Amino acid sequence: MAEFQPTSVGKLENDYDVVIIGSGGTGLSAAIQANELGMKVAVLEKEEELGGNTNRASSGMNAAETNVQLHHGVIDNVADFYHETYKDGGRLNDKDMLGYFVYHTAPAIDWLADHDIKLDDITITGGMSKKRTHRPASMAPIGGFLVKSLLKVVAQEDIPVFNKTKVTELRRADDGRVNGVKVDADGITKIINAKAVILATGGFGASKEYIKRFRPDLESYKTTNQPGATGDGLKLAENVGAELMQMNLVQVHPTVQQDNPHVYLIGEAVRGEGAILVNAEGKRFVNELNTRKIVSNAITALPEHSAYLILDQGIRDHVKAIEFYDKVGLVVHGETIEDLAKKINVDPSNLKQTVATWNQAVENHDDAEFGRTTGMDRGITNPGFFAIHIAPAIHYTMGGIHITPKTQVLDGNGDIIKGLFAAGEVAGGLHGNNRVGGNSIAETIVFGRQAGQQVALYARSL
Numbered sequence: 412m413a414e415f416q417p418t419s420v421g422k423l424e425n426d427y428d429v430v431i432i433g434s435g436g437t438g439l440s441a442a443i444q445a446n447e448l449g450m451k452v453a454v455l456e457k458e459e460e461l462g463g464n465t466n467r468a469s470s471g472m473n474a475a476e477t478n479v480q481l482h483h484g485v486i487d488n489v490a491d492f493y494h495e496t497y498k499d500g501g502r503l504n505d506k507d508m509l510g511y512f513v514y515h516t517a518p519a520i521d522w523l524a525d526h527d528i529k530l531d532d533i534t535i536t537g538g539m540s541k542k543r544t545h546r547p548a549s550m551a552p553i554g555g556f557l558v559k560s561l562l563k564v565v566a567q568e569d570i571p572v573f574n575k576t577k578v579t580e581l582r583r584a585d586d587g588r589v590n591g592v593k594v595d596a597d598g599i600t601k602i603i604n605a606k607a608v609i610l611a612t613g614g615f616g617a618s619k620e621y622i623k624r625f626r627p628d629l630e631s632y633k634t635t636n637q638p639g640a641t642g643d644g645l646k647l648a649e650n651v652g653a654e655l656m657q658m659n660l661v662q663v664h665p666t667v668q669q670d671n672p673h674v675y676l677i678g679e680a681v682r683g684e685g686a687i688l689v690n691a692e693g694k695r696f697v698n699e700l701n702t703r704k705i706v707s708n709a710i711t712a713l714p715e716h717s718a719y720l721i722l723d724q725g726i727r728d729h730v731k732a733i734e735f736y737d738k739v740g741l742v743v744h745g746e747t748i749e750d751l752a753k754k755i756n757v758d759p760s761n762l763k764q765t766v767a768t769w770n771q772a773v774e775n776h777d778d779a780e781f782g783r784t785t786g787m788d789r790g791i792t793n794p795g796f797f798a799i800h801i802a803p804a805i806h807y808t809m810g811g812i813h814i815t816p817k818t819q820v821l822d823g824n825g826d827i828i829k830g831l832f833a834a835g836e837v838a839g840g841l842h843g844n845n846r847v848g849g850n851s852i853a854e855t856i857v858f859g860r861q862a863g864q865q866v867a868l869y870a871r872s873l
Contacts, residue, residue: 415562417461418571420596423603427453429866430592430605432578432644435463436554436855437835437862438611439561442570443526444863450870452570453603455594457577458639461562463613464836465855467637468554469678469732470536471544472856473849474516483533485542489513492543496850499538499702500809500843503657508841511816512850512857519856520545528560534729535785536679536848537700544683544849550731552678553852578643581608581651581831588829589651606873607830607866610820611859612644614808614836616661621645622805625658633669634805635676644837648812651831652822656839657810662846664806665706666720668741668799675741676806677720677732677799679848683786684729686722687769688801691715693752693761695769698781704845707803717802719755721766725793736799743798751796766791807846811839818862832866834858 429445431438434456446452460466474480475492493513497504520530530545530553547556565572575597582591582602591604615621616636623630634640645655666677666688682688682699688706690696690713697709710718727733736742745751748766752759770790772778778787812833813821820831835855842850 415461415566417574420573420576420599422571423453423573423576423596423601426604427451428606428870429609430455430603431609431611432592433463433611433613433835434461434572434574435465435611435613435835436557436561436852437859438609439558439565440856440859441609441611441834441863443561443564443568444860445866446568446570448864448867450867454570454572455576455578456572456574457643459574461572461574462558464637464640465558465852466554467635467676468852469552469676470680470683471534471546471553471849472520472530472852473536473539473543473847474520474545474853475513475543477517477520477545479520479531479545480533480542483542485533487541487543491540495539496847497843499845499847501845503660503843505840507816511861512841512854515857515861516853519853519860522860523856526564528557534680535683535700537682537706538702538847540785544680550729552732557852578647581647583651589831606870607832609862609866610644610648610812610831610833610837611835611862612837613640614811615642615645616640616805616808618642621658622661625810626661629661629663629805632663632803632805633667633674635664635667635674636805644833645811648820648831648833651828653820653828653831654813654823655811656813658839660809660844661805662703662807662809663707663803665703665710665803666801667804667806668736668801669804670800674804675736675739677736677801678730680730681720681722681726681733685726685786685789685791686720687791688718689721689757689762689765690718691757693757694765695780698778698783700783700786702845703848710803717800719757720799720801721762721791722797723791723793724795725789726791727797733797741799745796745798746794748796751798755798755800807851808836809839809842809844809846811837813840814838817865818858819865830869832862834862
């Protein structure tokens, strides 16, 4: 397919049923769903590039009790998915949102497949007991694959997507309901009327202002977020009285390559497929597939505040993203473990011993050192051997706009702001104090679809 072409801003109309702000996984899913329910939809994106942070997602999409899992021999249980996510989130997750989420992940996988977007392979991420992380059979990073695939559906359905179009204000009727937006469309100011507005603007992981306001301790941290993730949707919502919740809950991702000006997230699938983490002495120091919070804290506690991912060709064969990491110069190569150790300035005998102990643990299905039980399908035995230098960076903002499980936005009194909906990372509550890898992509589809359905119900009621 040719590269998707956004609609020219000259074609922006004055009236739509639904205006969707943001063109990541949430916004595109909402647009497709609302359009298929008969709504006249427009997607507005402030950046030139479409896809937002979704483009950067690499591991996959979590879902439980799917046919894909059964095809891979994995027997899962939605209740386990719920309890593990609740525990991993420090039991601070909004239970109603979490309940809606876990029970709608399998239908979301089917909905994507109905649109010829097939996630036929599975892997595992930290904090999960089963392989729930769905990804394309090519093992390509999920984000770019999903954005391209959803844009293909958007093109087929003739849904207009406008880039370089920044929403500067939410408009309200005399009775308080949100009924449109004011935009700066490539330099032209315009008012657009709408029956409903969906905020799908992503988080605030690239906003120095919000990080300083809510998490000053992280002010000096680098971020994995795309530059547009500056919390614009939060500002728009706050200006109409929406309540923000859990804004201090910011996730730091443990494995981020940040030695160059460009920061690269090294996806959790690398550990899910068998990689280990070692410190400057060449020794393991943590269960690599514990929650992101625990692994990040363990790395930050090291004197060097950084670590190395160690893997082999067998692991590399199961994570296609490593080809990309290598192409941009992030991967150190060694013919043997000792050779690799010298190149990363680690004691060769220590690293050799660490890898030998790990391989024994994999063989015996028993990690006596750190109690790891997942991501042990293969040891580190096949030459060549590889290392990637990583350290924690700001990755995801769990807090955001307070919403109901129907994606309706709430004000400070707990009342619904009519006509305003929010979904995806801009909304708070689903993840508690730690987001599980693979749950954000699932959130974009599950709650993107929910927002698309709920705006249709709302618009029909007017």
